[in-house]
Amino acid sequence: MKKMNVESFNLDHTKVKAPYIRLVGVTEGVNGDKVYKYDIRFKQPNKEHMEMAGLHSIEHLMAENIRNHMDNVLDISPMGCQTGFYLSIINNDSYDEVLVTLEKTLQDVLAANEVPACNEVQCGWAANHSLEGAKEIAKEMLARKDEWKEVF
Ligand SMILES: [Zn+2]
Numbered sequence: 402m403k404k405m406n407v408e409s410f411n412l413d414h415t416k417v418k419a420p421y422i423r424l425v426g427v428t429e430g431v432n433g434d435k436v437y438k439y440d441i442r443f444k445q446p447n448k449e450h451m452e453m454a455g456l457h458s459i460e461h462l463m464a465e466n467i468r469n470h471m472d473n474v475l476d477i478s479p480m481g482c483q484t485g486f487y488l489s490i491i492n493n494d495s496y497d498e499v500l501v502t503l504e505k506t507l508q509d510v511l512a513a514n515e516v517p518a519c520n521e522v523q524c525g526w527a528a529n530h531s532l533e534g535a536k537e538i539a540k541e542m543l544a545r546k547d548e549w550k551e552v553f
Contacts, residue, residue, distance in 0.1 A: 455534020
């Protein structure tokens with residue numbers, strides 16, 4: 402296959418075993434700052450996916466809560482295929498800290514009583530949320546924590 406610009410387009414999605422957390426790559430800026438990009442795969446590609454409302458709510462919950470557990474989160478955002486999230490972190494090379502941070506963040510999802518910023522002022526599709534759906538996704542991901550380090 403032709404080598405693509407996007408790293409994950411060169412990954413054989415039929416060979417991976419979700420769930421997993423994979424360091425995709427490290428990008429260094431001109432001043433030496435480093436951005437670590439991770440692929441947090443919740444669902445097995447082409448076999449299962451997260452339903453949109455639950456995915457949208459877990460996106461809001463993780464985006465808000467992950468920053469309570471780690472200072473240098475640049476972004477956490479959903480994949481269009483609805484099977485996972487991208488996570489970008491600045492100047493922290495600790496894979497183990499990512500594992501612990503994700504675990505704490507998913508525990509926050511289970512403990513949540515509401516979805517943050519779930520209104521028309523703060524969100525682009527406020528009607529499309531499911532706290533219960535988000536909790537189901539978090540619960541299943543946490544139950545398979547032992548598998549997070551293994552990509553294949
Ligand atoms: Zn939203």
